[in-house]
Amino acid sequence: MTNLLELYVKLVGLVLVGFILGRKLPTAVPTRLGRFLFWVGVPISIVAFLRQADLSGQIWIAPAIAYLAMLLGASLAWLAIQGQVHFTKTIPQQSTQGSLILAAMVGNTGYLGFPITLAMVGQEYFAWALFYDLLGSLFGNYGLGVALASHFGGSIGNFKQIAQAILINPALWSFGFGLMLRQVTIPKIVEFYLDKMGWSVVALSLVLIGMRLSKLKSWHKLPQVGMSLAIKMLLVPLVIGIALPLFGVTGSAAQVIVLQMAMPPAFGTLVIAETFNLDRDLAVTALAGGAMLLLVTLPIWLWLF
Template sequence: MPSLGISLLKLYLPLMGWVFLGLALGQRLPPATMGILGKFLFWIGVPISIVAFLRRASLSGPIWIAPVTAWAAIFLGAGLAWLWLQHQPQALALSKPDLSKPDLGKPDLNEPNPSKPTRGSFILAAMVGNTGYLGYPVTLTLVGSKYFAWALFYDLLGTTIGAYGLGVVMAARYGMGVQPYGWLAQALGKNPALWSLGLGLTFRAVPLPPLLEQSLQIAAWSNVALSLILIGMRLSQLSSWRSLRLASISLGIKMLVVPFLLGLGLWLVGVQGPAQLVIVLQMAMPPAFATLVIAEAYDLDRDLAVTALAVGSTGLLFTLPIWLWLFQ
């Protein structure tokens, strides 16, 4: 138990510190600052961190289990969310639009029957988690850089492709907006994290001068801090707390049921120890910010997506001790 408390203290102090700093900055700095920081991390910061952490990560063992489990978590989360909607008496029939309402097209989450866009956001929030910006620092702090490759493969070969692949297909099915499917290919092809994965794997064994190697590691950890600051800045802009009930149910599937079931499944097939913990932590992350991007692009229920992001990011502080206690 002391080691559990120390592990959480090592995580929560920097995690909450950087996020709270981002919350404060997000309320004071111009909104354009958040966009600039996000673009920097997307195109430069995160790719540098991937290359740097891969140099110290171990690729031994059945690392392919990480992306396979990621896809199992995506399908299980989406399936459980769909089944819940199907078996709820209040969710069996779609709401009929009321032409007398001035806000037609914006679903009221307090009505008993969720509309198609609301159902789409509900399923999407249960599918993919924030395994990059949030999953990376959590994994690095609690498990260490040796098993970072497991988290990396889970994120890039599972969550990223799942969000902009299956997530986009699902959003097009439930959404009210119209977007070309070519957006999927562009989103994946332009993702620099995927390119940096190949670059890092290719040159991970190439020796570098000590000063350059140290500078690369410092830059990588600095980008982790910037990622947490960006999360805080984005959370500072989330003002909607509608549909707390639906968001809580979707988060329960995403952050509790799926990690527990698949975590036990990993134990049954012999995946235990740090590798198991890394995968469980990635599965237990709150919904990814990509869910909000997709919800906006395909005109899903943005309010539900926002609520799920805010509640999930806060709830992570309370769910992490559960997974450390069960799987550490």
């Protein structure tokens, strides 16, 4: 309980700081901060925390569970849409259907999932969250997510550019570099400052989330997006979380996986929605609603698992 309260103070405090700064500072500031974190900050934090992570056990199953969670979320969202069509005799627009499925499928396992995992479970199991995000969510978002968006948005995306975006992702390269650096002995003072830089990036990531939330002004589709949030943040983590022992995943490793599955919709879903002409207002509402719902669901998952 003490750890959870401390997390809430830091989480809400840093996001609130970002929210206030986002209202005061020029629009270009969060964009530049996002680029800095993407190209420099997050890769440094991955190298820093990966040095202290435990890579033993069935860690390679984490991406497989990520794909399972995304497929289950997308399937349940599609079934829910079909149920709505059957009972209400109304058919949502294709663009709205695409945004609903994306919101139920891909979570914010990086900028939000990493700091929560580090705070509640510790650096030893950080690799589970890392594998889940970089080898699971990343490819699910820009692979399956883009394919779905292209279908529901009625536009054909440049899949060559998408493949290039994945391959040049600095987080993936720093992941490989961090694995190699684990075998190298570095001076204590360097390791000390590397660790401090890693935690500084975590704080900046939360500030950036606040900045981006300050730009979200659409709430009128909250009732409509409730279905996707219930699937993404409640049903999928519960169903797969209960089944994790069948995959040999228990204890702290299972807690990390459940926390990653329970994260709110990713900011990447908004980028995809804008690129492929999906329902942007619904995507925006899903981001904001999911971030607030997390404050309620987080202690539930920590208690259950």
